[in-house]
Amino acid sequence: MSVHITRADVAKVAKLARLDMSEADLDRYTDQLAKMLDHFEDIDALDLSGVEPLSQPFPLVNVMRADVEQPTLDRDEVLAMAPAAEQHRFRVPPILGLDL
Amino acid sequence: MPRTAVSTAAAVRSGQVRAADILEEHLARIGSREAEIHAFNLVTDDAARTRAADIDRRVAAGEDPGPLAGVSIALKDNLCTRGVPTTCSSRILEGWRPPYDATVVERLAAAGAVFVGKTNLDEFAMGSSTENSAFGPTRNPLDTSRVPGGSSGGSAAAVAADFATIAIGSDTGGSIRQPAALCGVVGVKPTYGAVSRYGLIAFASSLDQIGPFTHTVEDAALLMEVIGGHDVRDSTSIPQPAMALRPELGKGVEGLRVGRITDLPAGADPGVMERLEAAFATLEARGAQIVDVQVPAFTYGLTAYYLVAPAEASSNLARYDGVRFGMRVDAADTNAMYSATRSAGFGDEVKRRIMIGTYALSAGYFDAYYGKALKIRRLIANDFAAAYAKADVLLTPTSPTVAFEFGSKGDNPLAMYLCDTYTIPTNLVGHPAMSVPFGTAEFGLPVGVQILAPALGEPVMFRTAAALEEAAK
Numbered sequence: 001m002s003v004h005i006t007r008a009d010v011a012k013v014a015k016l017a018r019l020d021m022s023e024a025d026l027d028r029y030t031d032q033l034a035k036m037l038d039h040f041e042d043i044d045a046l047d048l049s050g051v052e053p054l055s056q057p058f059p060l061v062n063v064m065r066a067d068v069e070q071p072t073l074d075r076d077e078v079l080a081m082a083p084a085a086e087q088h089r090f091r092v093p094p095i096l097g098l099d100l
Numbered sequence: 101m102p103r104t105a106v107s108t109a110a111a112v113r114s115g116q117v118r119a120a121d122i123l124e125e126h127l128a129r130i131g132s133r134e135a136e137i138h139a140f141n142l143v144t145d146d147a148a149r150t151r152a153a154d155i156d157r158r159v160a161a162g163e164d165p166g167p168l169a170g171v172s173i174a175l176k177d178n179l180c181t182r183g184v185p186t187t188c189s190s191r192i193l194e195g196w197r198p199p200y201d202a203t204v205v206e207r208l209a210a211a212g213a214v215f216v217g218k219t220n221l222d223e224f225a226m227g228s229s230t231e232n233s234a235f236g237p238t239r240n241p242l243d244t245s246r247v248p249g250g251s252s253g254g255s256a257a258a259v260a261a262d263f264a265t266i267a268i269g270s271d272t273g274g275s276i277r278q279p280a281a282l283c284g285v286v287g288v289k290p291t292y293g294a295v296s297r298y299g300l301i302a303f304a305s306s307l308d309q310i311g312p313f314t315h316t317v318e319d320a321a322l323l324m325e326v327i328g329g330h331d332v333r334d335s336t337s338i339p340q341p342a343m344a345l346r347p348e349l350g351k352g353v354e355g356l357r358v359g360r361i362t363d364l365p366a367g368a369d370p371g372v373m374e375r376l377e378a379a380f381a382t383l384e385a386r387g388a389q390i391v392d393v394q395v396p397a398f399t400y401g402l403t404a405y406y407l408v409a410p411a412e413a414s415s416n417l418a419r420y421d422g423v424r425f426g427m428r429v430d431a432a433d434t435n436a437m438y439s440a441t442r443s444a445g446f447g448d449e450v451k452r453r454i455m456i457g458t459y460a461l462s463a464g465y466f467d468a469y470y471g472k473a474l475k476i477r478r479l480i481a482n483d484f485a486a487a488y489a490k491a492d493v494l495l496t497p498t499s500p501t502v503a504f505e506f507g508s509k510g511d512n513p514l515a516m517y518l519c520d521t522y523t524i525p526t527n528l529v530g531h532p533a534m535s536v537p538f539g540t541a542e543f544g545l546p547v548g549v550q551i552l553a554p555a556l557g558e559p560v561m562f563r564t565a566a567a568l569e570e571a572a573k
Contacts, residue, residue, distance in 0.1 A: 058530055
């Protein structure tokens with residue numbers, strides 16, 4: 001493995017994860033994440049060739065139900081908990097082409 | 101010895117004791133010690149009084165309110181409760197009131213339990229000390245200079261302080277068993293899929309399980325019978341009814357093969373290891389056969405877990421974006437609103453795990469990290485399968501240490517992660533495990549012995565637990 005995480009990597013990951021980072025945050029997370037990844041290098045000693053990955057404890061197959069109407073959550077109750085709602089929908093700030 | 105769920109329910113159902121009086125005992129204890137302990141994010145005393153009165157009315161009318169009639173219970177604050185704030189001890193969900201109940205909550209209500217409150221946790225269940233709660237830490241009722249463990253520290257403390265007779269927690273890498281050990285109570289992580297997770301706020305979906313905290317093994321068995329069993333609303337739920345566990349408790353351990361993992365990672369305190377040896381000796385004296393087994397991949401569990409769990413968390417926690425629930429920090433456009441909300445709403449440890457998970461899943465690193473971690477999961481599963489060909493259950497310490505002091509893990513996240521060394525491997529493979537108090541060690545503080553069993557091995561696990569509990573009396 002032995003890839004060493006850089007400050008630029010951390011800045012990129014923060015952007016992907018939608019987290020704002022100050023310069024000080026970037027320094028601290030780079031240091032902490034690098035230490036963790038160093039520790040995780042213990043697994044480099046293992047020969048994992050031919051080992052099948054295990055993503056779930058038990059094999060899962062699609063779980064289907066009959067295609068009939070079921071009760072759902074109450075729309076007004078759900079929207080009442082949203083930070084902003086309008087006309088029975090979630091309200092968000094502009095998504096595209098904001099001309100500032 | 102505090103009241104048990106079994107004795108309370110029997111007394112309430114027969115009309116000997118009123119549920120309202122039981123509840124008042126708990127509320128009085130909360131009133132005198134909660135300011136110091138901080139087990140709860142919310143005490144629902146009014147709703148609890150209404151419910152207890154209803155239980156008493158039903159008993160008086162000749163009805164049976166159920167197997168947990170009048171039993172006070174505390175719920176970890178990552179379980180959805182309709183109309184009752186559910187925060188995950190995070191600012192990002194502050195003020196949110198879920199529009200539905202978790203299946204476990206519905207089943208407990210149907211069994212006659214009385215909900216006394218929502219318990220504190222490490223934010224989004226990420227931590228081993230409850231120090232990561234956005235609302236301040238919980239203190240260990242046995243020594244308030246020390247942590248109760250985590251992430252379900254509030255639930256463990258609530259039972260240890262007898263604020264409630266029983267509690268519910270969740271366990272992704274040890275979050276029920278480790279605090280149970282540090283607070284001297286029983287804690288169970290059931291087989292993956294044995295208890296419905298509908299309404300449990302997700303942390304790492306291939307690892308999370310809900311389970312009980314109790315004073316006794318019998319109470320834990322009863323609680324498992326109430327909350328276990330198939331639920332169509334959780335597609336990972338095993339399609340079979342709850343296992344009957346109470347009939348197992350008196351069976352003893354004669355002829356049982358109890359495995360000692362000879363290549364268990366080192367690092368546990370001497371006092372903790374002494375108690376583990378005492379547990380082996382106890383079971384042997386009662387007719388069990390102690391066998392040596394090897395689980396070579398056990399030691400790699402920590403690395404696999406701290407790649408898999410953050411990877412899944414980074415995906416699960418993407419939903420906290422300021423759109424549908426919880427807090428929002430307004431900004432000029434949606435992307436800026438997402439980032440501003442998440443940056444203000446999440447605490448340090450949650451951000452760290454989202455970062456490591458996002459990194460492990462990102463293009464160019466997936467195979468080196470997440471892909472490898474999934475292969476280690478397979479190695480661990482294979483090693484356990486070989487061990488369970490020789491042994492019916494395995495015994496390890498639950499936690500490498502007794503309860504530690506606040507701040508003692510410093511600013512080094514890895515030091516905290518090492519608390520989970522012995523509990524993590526079972527989550528990675530979906531097996532059941534439980535912690536049973538078995539004497540004391542350093543500073544006179546309690547030690548938990550962990551019993552591991554293969555998938556759906558709860559019957560033999562509870563049999564072993566009952567034998568250890570009887571010996572520890």
